[in-house]
Amino acid sequence: MKALLRNEGGITKSVKVGFSWTTFFFGFFPALFRGDLKWAAIMCIMAIVVGIFTFGFGAWIPGIIFSFVYNKIYIKELIEKGYGPADEHSKVILEQRQIVTAVA
Structure with missing residues (x-):
């Protein structure tokens, strides 16, 4: 499922939810290709640390965990940078996933 986010400058991004x-x-x-260097570094460091303690066998564990949460993290950071739902359909999707709250 995808949502559209738009900032005040008119730049629109299609994000996966x-x-x-x-x-x-x-x-x-x-994360690296999206330009989200902070989370790319966090994921890489987590994989290295877990891999060190499990002799390389557990390096995939952080990847599985981040698979469930990364898109939500990315959308929330875009919202903090000034992006918002571009249309009503995107707003409904983000509200259902509890990424944004409904404004009364």
């Missing part, structure tokens, strides 16, 4: 298959298969690279 829900499970991140790209993070599941490619780890921190989707």
